[in-house]
Amino acid sequence: MNATATSLRIALVGNPNCGKTALFNRLTGAHQKVANYAGVTVERKEGRFVAPSGRVLQLLDLPGAYSLDAASPDEAITRDICEGRHAEEPAPDLIVCVADATNLRLHLRFVLELKRLGRPMVLALNMIDAAHKRGIRIDVGALERALGMPVVETVAVKQGGAEALVMRLDAMPQLSVLPPVGAPEGAMLPAVDDNSIAASAAPTKSPSAESSQDLHAQVRALLADTVTMPRATSAIDDAIDSVVLHPVAGLAILAIVMFLIFQAVFSWATPLQDAVSAAVAASGEQVGAWLASMPLLQSLVTDGLFAGLGTVLEFLPQILVLFLFILILEESGYLPRAAFLLDKLMFKAGLTGRSFIPLLSSFACAIPGIMATRSIADPRDRLTTILVAPLMTCSARLPVYTLLIAAFIPRHDVLGVFNLQGIVLFALYFAGIASALAVAWVIKRLRTDKSEHALMMELPAYRMPNPRDVAWGLWERTKIFLRRVGGILLALTVLLWFLSSFPAPPDGATQPPIDYSFAGHIGKWMAVVFAPIGFNWQICVALIPGLAAREVAVSSLATVYALSATGDGADAALGTAIASQWSLATALSLLAWYVFAPQCMSTLAVIRRETNSWRNVWISAGYLFGLAYLASFITYQVARTFA
Amino acid sequence: MSTPMLVQTLALLLLLGWSAVFAARRLLPVTTRRAQARLVAWFDRPSSPAWLHAFAQRLQPTATTGASCGDGCSSCGGCAAADAKPATVESLPLTFRPRA
Numbered sequence: 001m002n003a004t005a006t007s008l009r010i011a012l013v014g015n016p017n018c019g020k021t022a023l024f025n026r027l028t029g030a031h032q033k034v035a036n037y038a039g040v041t042v043e044r045k046e047g048r049f050v051a052p053s054g055r056v057l058q059l060l061d062l063p064g065a066y067s068l069d070a071a072s073p074d075e076a077i078t079r080d081i082c083e084g085r086h087a088e089e090p091a092p093d094l095i096v097c098v099a100d101a102t103n104l105r106l107h108l109r110f111v112l113e114l115k116r117l118g119r120p121m122v123l124a125l126n127m128i129d130a131a132h133k134r135g136i137r138i139d140v141g142a143l144e145r146a147l148g149m150p151v152v153e154t155v156a157v158k159q160g161g162a163e164a165l166v167m168r169l170d171a172m173p174q175l176s177v178l179p180p181v182g183a184p185e186g187a188m189l190p191a192v193d194d195n196s197i198a199a200s201a202a203p204t205k206s207p208s209a210e211s212s213q214d215l216h217a218q219v220r221a222l223l224a225d226t227v228t229m230p231r232a233t234s235a236i237d238d239a240i241d242s243v244v245l246h247p248v249a250g251l252a253i254l255a256i257v258m259f260l261i262f263q264a265v266f267s268w269a270t271p272l273q274d275a276v277s278a279a280v281a282a283s284g285e286q287v288g289a290w291l292a293s294m295p296l297l298q299s300l301v302t303d304g305l306f307a308g309l310g311t312v313l314e315f316l317p318q319i320l321v322l323f324l325f326i327l328i329l330e331e332s333g334y335l336p337r338a339a340f341l342l343d344k345l346m347f348k349a350g351l352t353g354r355s356f357i358p359l360l361s362s363f364a365c366a367i368p369g370i371m372a373t374r375s376i377a378d379p380r381d382r383l384t385t386i387l388v389a390p391l392m393t394c395s396a397r398l399p400v401y402t403l404l405i406a407a408f409i410p411r412h413d414v415l416g417v418f419n420l421q422g423i424v425l426f427a428l429y430f431a432g433i434a435s436a437l438a439v440a441w442v443i444k445r446l447r448t449d450k451s452e453h454a455l456m457m458e459l460p461a462y463r464m465p466n467p468r469d470v471a472w473g474l475w476e477r478t479k480i481f482l483r484r485v486g487g488i489l490l491a492l493t494v495l496l497w498f499l500s501s502f503p504a505p506p507d508g509a510t511q512p513p514i515d516y517s518f519a520g521h522i523g524k525w526m527a528v529v530f531a532p533i534g535f536n537w538q539i540c541v542a543l544i545p546g547l548a549a550r551e552v553a554v555s556s557l558a559t560v561y562a563l564s565a566t567g568d569g570a571d572a573a574l575g576t577a578i579a580s581q582w583s584l585a586t587a588l589s590l591l592a593w594y595v596f597a598p599q600c601m602s603t604l605a606v607i608r609r610e611t612n613s614w615r616n617v618w619i620s621a622g623y624l625f626g627l628a629y630l631a632s633f634i635t636y637q638v639a640r641t642f643a
Numbered sequence: 644m645s646t647p648m649l650v651q652t653l654a655l656l657l658l659l660g661w662s663a664v665f666a667a668r669r670l671l672p673v674t675t676r677r678a679q680a681r682l683v684a685w686f687d688r689p690s691s692p693a694w695l696h697a698f699a700q701r702l703q704p705t706a707t708t709g710a711s712c713g714d715g716c717s718s719c720g721g722c723a724a725a726d727a728k729p730a731t732v733e734s735l736p737l738t739f740r741p742r743a
Binding site: 293294296297300487488490491492494495498548601 | 647648650651654655658659661662663665666669670
C-alpha cells in the first residue's frame with residue numbers, strides 16, 4: 001500500500017475570508033491568490049503536503065460559505081463536497097474548519113452546522129495573533145471539550161503559523177479509525193470505507209430556520225463559556241470606517257484613490273519604461289547586425305520580434321505600477337468598503353454591491369472577473385455582471401491606451417499637480433465603468449422581472465499589506481505578462497510577419513512590400529468598413545490578431561509600421577510613427593474602440609462556459625462590437641469637426 | 644543553397660510551424676484536439692509499424708475542460724493549481740428569466 005493510498009483527504013472549509021487559501025498556501029507551498037475580502041476562491045483547489053512523519057496529506061481548498069444552505073454557485077460546490085454529493089469529488093475524510101479567531105460570533109455558527117454532518121473535524125482558529133492584539137482570549141481547551149473536536153491555533157500568513165495544525169493532522173489515525181466529531185475522547189469510528197462515509201453524510205439536511213435559531217443560541221452559549229472579548233469590533237477599524245464609509249467623504253476618498261493610481265501609472269513608470277525601451281532597441285540593433293547575411297530572418301527578428309514584442313514589453317512597468325496599487329488595496333481590506341459605498345449606485349444601475357469584486361477583478365482580466373460572479377447568488381444579477389465585465393478596462397488594454405496617449409496627448413501639467421496623460425487614462429477607465437453601469441441599466445429596463453435586493457457583505461478587518469505578499473503578487477503579474485509575450489504574442493507576431501511579408505512585391509513595385517502582401521490586401525478590404533470611424537488599413541490589420549489578446553494589437557501595429565517604413569522613417573519607434581501618420585481624430589477613435597471592443601476570444605469562451613449558453617456569447621459580442629463602432633464613429637466625426 | 648540561406652529557411656519553417664500550432668491550440672482548442680485525435684487514430688491503425696504506434700501514443704490529446712481556470716489561457720494567473728490537473732468544475736448554466 002503506498003503513501004497516497006493511505007493518505008487523508010482533508011477539506012479546508014469555513015466562512016469566506018477566514019484564511020483558508022492562505023492556510024492552503026502555507027501547508028502546500030502553493031501560491032493561490034489570497035486577498036482581504038470575501039469571495040476570492042470560487043472553485044476548489046487541490047494540493048498535497050508531506051507531514052513530518054512522511055505521511056502524504058491531500059488538501060482541498062473549498063470556496064468560503066456562510067452556511068450549507070448554499071446561496072450562490074460557489075457555496076454550492078462547498079456544500080456538495082462536504083455532504084458527499086459532488087459528482088466528481090469524493091467526500092473528504094476529514095474537515096478542517098477554519099474560523100477567524102477575531103470573529104467567532106459569526107464563524108462558530110458554520111462550525112456547528114458542519115459538525116452536524118457527523119464527519120471527523122478539526123477546528124483551526126486562524127488569525128489568532130490578531131485576536132490576541134485585540135485582547136480576545138479563547139480558552140482552547142474549553143472550546144475543544146464543548147465542541148467535541150480538536151481545536152488548534154493558526155496564523156496562516158506567518159512562517160510556522162500552521163505547525164500546530166500539521167502536528168495535529170499528522171497525529172490523526174488512519175481513515176478507518178478517525179473519530180467522529182462529538183464522540184467522547186478516545187472513541188473511534190468503526191472500520192469504514194469511503195462509500196460508507198459518503199452514505200452517512202448523504203441524508204443530512206440543511207438546518208431549518210428553527211434549527212438556525214438553535215445554532216445561534218449555541219454559539220452565544222459557547223462564546224460565553226470559552227471566549228473573553230473586550231469589544232465586538234476593533235476600535236481602530238471603527239474609527240477608520242467612520243470616515244471611509246461616510247456617504248460623502250467615503251466617495252470622495254474613493255475617487256481620489258482611483259485618480260492617484262492612474263497618475264502614478266504614468267509618472268512612476270516612465271524611467272523604467274525608458275530603460276526597457278533603450279534595452280530593446282540596443283538588443284534589436286545588435287541581433288539585426290548578426291543576421292545581416294540572412295535578410296528574411298533579420299526582417300522577422302527586427303521588424304517582427306524586436307519591433308513588435310519589444311514595444312509591448314515596454315508597458316510592463318506601467319502594468320506593474322497599476323497592480324502594485326490593486327494588490328495593496330486588496331490586502332488592506334478597503335475594497336469591500338468601496339463595494340459598500342457603491343452599492344446604492346450599482347443597484348440603481350441594475351447591479352448589486354456584490355458585483356463590485358467581480359468587476360474589480362476584471363481590471364486585471366475579465367476571465368477571473370467572470371469566474372468571480374459565482375459568488376453572486378441572484379442569477380439575474382450574475383448574468384448582468386457577466387455581460388458588463390468585459391467593459392472593465394483589463395490590463396491587456398493598458399499598452400494600447402498608453403501607446404496612444406503618449407503619442408497624442410501632450411505631457412502637460414494640469415493645476416500644477418496633475419499630469420494630463422494620467423487624467424486621460426483615468427477618463428478612459430472611468431468611461432469603461434460608466435459604460436458598464438449604463439449597459440446594466442439598459443439590461444434592467446429590458447428585463448422587467450425584479451429580484452430582491454439586500455447587500456449582505458462582511459467587512460473584513462483592516463490589515464497592513466504584507467510587503468512579501470505584494471512583491472509576490474507583482475512577480476506573478478510579471479510572469480503572466482512575460483508568458484503571454486513569449487507565448488501567444490510571439491506566435492501571432494511571427495504569423496503576422498509572415499502575412500505581411502509574403503507574397504513578395506512584383507517587379508517594378510513602387511510601394512513598400514507590405515502593400516502587396518496578404519496582410520496588406522486584407523487590411524485594405526477591411527478599411528472600407530472601418531473608414532467611417534477613421535481606421536486606416538494598418539489599424540485594420542492589427543485588429544485581427546488583437547482578437548486573440550488585446551495587447552497583440554500593439555505588437556501588430558509595430559510590425560506593420562516597421563515593415564511599411566521606408567527611408568528616414570524606418571528606424572522610428574511606433575509612437576513616433578503613428579504620431580506623424582495618424583490624425584488626432586483617428587487616435588481618439590481607436591481609444592474609443594478599445595473601451596468597448598470585445599477583442600478577446602478567451603473572455604467570450606468563459607462567458608459561454610459560465611452561462612452555458614451561446615446566446616449570451618452572441619449578445620455580449622454583438623452589443624460590444626455595436627457600441628465600439630458607434631462610439632468610435634461619434635468620436636471620430638466629432639473630433640474631425642473640431643480639429 | 645548557401646549555408647546561411649539553409650539556416651534561414653529552416654529557422655523560418657520551424658518558427659512558423661510552431662507559431663501556427665501554438666496559435667491554433669490556444670485559439671481553437673476543441674477543433675485542434677479533434678484534429679489531433681483523428682491524426683492519432685490514423686497513426687494508430689493495426690497495420691502501422693511499432694514506432695508509429697508509439698508516436699500516436701505521444702500525440703494523444705490531453706483532457707481539458709475548455710476556457711476556464713486551468714485551460715492555460717494564462718491571462719489571469721489563476722491557473723497555478725489547476726495546471727497540475729485539469730479543472731473539473733461543473734458548468735453553472737444561466738438563463739434569462741421570462742418577463743413577469
